[in-house]
Amino acid sequence: MTVESTAARKPRRSAGTKSTAGKRTTAKNAPGTDPELVQLLTPEGERLKNAEYDKYVAGITPDELRGLYRDMVLTRRFDAEATSLQRQGELGLWASLLGQEAAQIGSGRATREDDYVFPTYREHGVAWCRGVDPTNLLGMFRGVNNGGWDPGSNNFHLYTIVIGSQTLHATGYAMGVAKDGADSAVIAYFGDGASSQGDVAESFTFSAVYNAPVVFFCQNNQWAISEPTEKQTRVPLYQRAQGYGFPGVRVDGNDVLACLAVTRWALERARSGEGPTLVEAYTYRMGAHTTSDDPTKYRADEEREAWEAKDPILRLRRYLEAANHADEGFFAELEAESEALGRRVREAVRAMPDPDRFAIFENAYADGHALVDEERAQFAAYQASFADEGGH
Numbered sequence: 048m049t050v051e052s053t054a055a056r057k058p059r060r061s062a063g064t065k066s067t068a069g070k071r072t073t074a075k076n077a078p079g080t081d082p083e084l085v086q087l088l089t090p091e092g093e094r095l096k097n098a099e100y101d102k103y104v105a106g107i108t109p110d111e112l113r114g115l116y117r118d119m120v121l122t123r124r125f126d127a128e129a130t131s132l133q134r135q136g137e138l139g140l141w142a143s144l145l146g147q148e149a150a151q152i153g154s155g156r157a158t159r160e161d162d163y164v165f166p167t168y169r170e171h172g173v174a175w176c177r178g179v180d181p182t183n184l185l186g187m188f189r190g191v192n193n194g195g196w197d198p199g200s201n202n203f204h205l206y207t208i209v210i211g212s213q214t215l216h217a218t219g220y221a222m223g224v225a226k227d228g229a230d231s232a233v234i235a236y237f238g239d240g241a242s243s244q245g246d247v248a249e250s251f252t253f254s255a256v257y258n259a260p261v262v263f264f265c266q267n268n269q270w271a272i273s274e275p276t277e278k279q280t281r282v283p284l285y286q287r288a289q290g291y292g293f294p295g296v297r298v299d300g301n302d303v304l305a306c307l308a309v310t311r312w313a314l315e316r317a318r319s320g321e322g323p324t325l326v327e328a329y330t331y332r333m334g335a336h337t338t339s340d341d342p343t344k345y346r347a348d349e350e351r352e353a354w355e356a357k358d359p360i361l362r363l364r365r366y367l368e369a370a371n372h373a374d375e376g377f378f379a380e381l382e383a384e385s386e387a388l389g390r391r392v393r394e395a396v397r398a399m400p401d402p403d404r405f406a407i408f409e410n411a412y413a414d415g416h417a418l419v420d421e422e423r424a425q426f427a428a429y430q431a432s433f434a435d436e437g438g439h
């Protein structure tokens with residue numbers, strides 16, 4: 048076990064920008080700043096022994112370790128491409144997962160094919176693990192569809208923007224799984240900000256009393272847009288579980304091996320009828336909340352720099368190299384694969400057909416509605432006002 052440094056969490060003046068001092072209200076030794084953390088790989092790439100969780104990754108092969116590395120690198124490459132596409136005007140918005148690759152790949156690779164995943168809007172790495180083609184994630188962000196994939200094909204639900212609501216969906220689904228007598232598990236992703244939502248509290252209560260086979264996977268990336276975690280809780284988030292009557296654990300969210308081990312443990316609990324678990328993956332959102340956000344307005348550069356030293360990809364690379372599990376050829380091939388993925392994503396986005404402009408009015412009510420008819424007519428009139436420009 049190691050202890051997180053509190054140094055990164057003190058507001059400091061950020062060089063060259065407006066002072067961010069005073070924008071965070073972190074009390075000295077505030078509860079939750081240095082709780083115990085499950086860590087199997089240090090930022091330097093050293094493997095730590097852990098009596099409780101080692102057995103969940105004991106049999107992992109060099110090939111599987113390289114696989115986790117590949118997953119993280121390709122996910123980061125995809126994410127960077129999507130951010131660029133938004134900057135080029137090809138996407139309306141993008142929510143980057145930069146920095147959260149280990150939390151998502153570790154937990155995503157712990158799931159079994161028959162498990163069911165309820166994501167937020169940032170789980171691009173989990174989608175990757177579930178086999179959802181990354182290009183399918185982009186339609187909604189381009190505004191050409193409302194989701195872009197069939198949730199039933201990969202047991203990966205559509206992205207959910209209404210903060211925390213998917214934890215209720217996951218709980219209900221898990222209660223159904225239990226009633227069916229299946230040994231599948233359900234995992235719900237949510238953020239530190241979402242932990243303040245009533246929906247999450249209700250999910251915890253229901254899943255506990257019904258012993259639902261669900262894992263609540265909270266990526267505590269330290270921020271909910273511009274609100275720091277200190278504004279969400281006075282205790283470490285994982286400790287909330289205790290009050291509901293199920294276990295909670297904090298894992299180093301930048302350590303893919305620890306995330307894999309802890310999530311395997313939690314999913315196994317769910318499968319064997321032991322009920323819900325809360326996993327708090329302690330990580331950091333390296334980028335902006337979305338492409339519409341400017342984090343320099345509310346957080347200090349030093350904070351990001353401190354987390355850069357704990358980069359999830361770098362630490363696995365260090366481990367792979369020190370253990371002689373990967374050579375230059377592997378890294379070079381992966382670089383080429385990343386570039387090819389970036390190209391494929393770019394081309395796929397640019398080729399996405401525009402939707403029928405009137406389709407938006409079709410699926411709100413099964414039998415139509417007077418208000419929808421009125422809005423459709425207004426929209427048609429608006430469109431017609433461009434008639435001299437070819438109706439566009």
Ligand SMILES: Cc1ncc(C[n+]2csc(CCOP(=O)(O)OP(=O)(O)O)c2C)c(N)n1
Binds near residue numbers: 237238271
């Ligand atoms: C019910 C609801 N309230 C507010 C919002 C606006 N909103 C979008 S993202 C966000 C912050 C979420 O933070 P967190 O749960 O920590 O997730 P993160 O974005 O950091 O991954 C908020 C308040 C929303 N989408 N839904």
Ligand SMILES: [Mg+2]
Binds near residue numbers: 266270
């Ligand atoms: Mg957050």
